Amino acid sequence: MYALVDCNNFYASCERVFQPQYVGKPVVILSNNDGCIISRSYEAKDLGIQMGAPEFKVRNELREKNVKVFSSNYALYGDLSNRVMKILEGFTPNIEVYSIDESFMNFDGMNIEDYHKYGIQIKTRVNKWLSIPVCIGFAPTKALSKVANKIAKKYQERTQGIYVIDTEEKRIKALRWTKIEDVWGIGFRLTKKMQARNILTAYDFTLPHNESYIKKEMGVVGLRLKYELEGKSVLLLEDAPAQKKQIAITRSFEGTISTFDEMKERVSTFATVCAEKLRKQNSCCHSVILYLRIDKHKVERSRYNFYKLETIPFASNSSITISNLAVKLLKDLFQEGEIYKKAGIIVSDIIPENQKQLHLFEEENPKHQALMKVIDDFHRKTGERKIRLGNQDLQQTWKMRQKHLSKKYTTDFKDILEVKC
Amino acid sequence: MKKKIQFFLPDLENQIELPYISSGIKAGFPSPAADFDESKISLDNVLVKNKEATFYAKASGNSMIGAGIDNGDILVIDRSLEPQNNKIAICYLDGEFTVKRIKIEGDNVFLMPENKNYKPIQIAEENDLIIWGIVTYVIKKV
DSSP: OEEEEEETTHHHHHHHHHOGGGTTSOEEEEOGGGOBEEEEOHHHHHTTOOTTOBHHHHHHHHHHTTOEEEEOOHHHHHHHHHHHHHHHHTTOSOEEEEETTEEEEEOTTOOOSOHHHHHHHHHHHHHHHHOOOEEEEEESSHHHHHHHHHHHHHTHHHHTTEEEOOSHHHHHHHHHHSBGGGSTTOOHHHHHHHHHTTOOBHHHHHSGGGHHHHHHHHHHHHHHHHHHHHTOOOOOOOOSOOOOSEEEEEEEEEEEEOSHHHHHHHHHHHHHHHHHHHHHTTEEEEEEEEEEEEOTTTOOOSOOEEEEEEEEEEEEOOHHHHHHHHHHHHHHHOOTTOOEEEEEEEEEEEEEGGGOOOOSSOOOOTHHHHHHHHHHHHHHHHSSOOOOOTTSOSSOOOOOOOTTOOOOTTTOGGGOEEEEO | OOOOOOOOOOOOSSOOOOOOOTTOOOSSSOOTTGGGTTOOOOHHHHHOSOGGGEEEEEEESSTTGGGTOOTTOEEEEETTSOOOTTOEEEEEETTEEEEEEEEEETTEEEEEOSSTTSOOEEOOTTOOEEEEEEEEEEEOOO
């Protein structure tokens, strides 16, 4: 038996843990830089606030409707997410963390008589320990547990947030209820194609006469999905996700940038942060990509996005190496007099640090490693990126717009909850 | 002779961490302290029984000085514990976090201060009360 545990409106729920005055009130969370709405509480959904709406467009509406707005606080969400997953591991060691707010669980070999009751136990514990509400779908396969979860979420009052697909009758009923666009792995493009073929529900998807079409359109992935929906488990839990294959730091500027020096400063900073992230996960990269975007609203051009890639002969996670490479790329790509709105550094071809191949002719100065360690240790201790390269401006900060940021209640000692007594 | 050479590949996947013996290893009588090298006192282990349910808060005010909670003390909160009579709890009362001792008398719930200058709070129907967590330790600077 599998389960999919999904936290309800996770970011909004996280904010409510330490600010319970917003329980039952409309809450929205904005993306990085306070760009657009990325999470809404049920109450905000009921008010008709749209997902993805740009903040500046709905600012008045939010104020008029008395919606509480938060900037995204990933330090808080990440910590609470880890706690949720750890609690789930207390119920079965077999879990697959699928995203920040979702996990698959597997109960094979465990003797559980009543899954609904077990689900209530899980839900109650997460809610009591963390005040994070979850919904749980139980089913014999991963894809069906996704379906069961949707039902649990949709009919929370009737199901108490737990739904178990454990009979053939329930399975068929659930599949008939599930629209094709809500099936796990069916995106927008496939939905259109399926609908054109009159495959409108998950049930239609499993009908024998559609098999050859699904095979043609989706290949083995589609067939696997079909088996899963039929109750034959073919997708197993996946181990902890491999190290990230790419790390990207891209930012829109508050204004625009038109001078090389200013851009050099930004790009170097992005590069050092990429390098820092690489070191944090003990890996190195083989290539660096620079990305520049011209401001669409200011000038008319035939193209707006520019990329350039450069490979390093040796794998590196040194801020100095990656930053130098970024500046080199910028010299090639940057056009004097152009108006840029956004830039980014993407590091890719990532390998674990311990699999680094030594290179015969070209090698990084070994002193980099030691220097990076000193810098990382210092930053960890002080909690700020105070040591910078000469390319970077000491005054410049991330300048991320976070007007509505809550505190880092669980990850920064300065920010812990204050209680009156 | 039918003996072949058999090669064994080293298992590099599974790392086993061994304690580092700081006294070094020499032939002769080992240091009698070496056996005890591993154990280090960790305040985390003592103060945090349930990592996932533990949070920290800072006390602000004087209503609980009788219970040893002074202004500025750090409170260790375990949210997995059940609220019980006489436990010190972080309560969310009418829009504000406060720390008080819980007193349950029949159907009546009181939040008790531990300072003569403050009055007990009796919880009435119209109050909005959440027992947020139970205080397990107080950390103070002396």
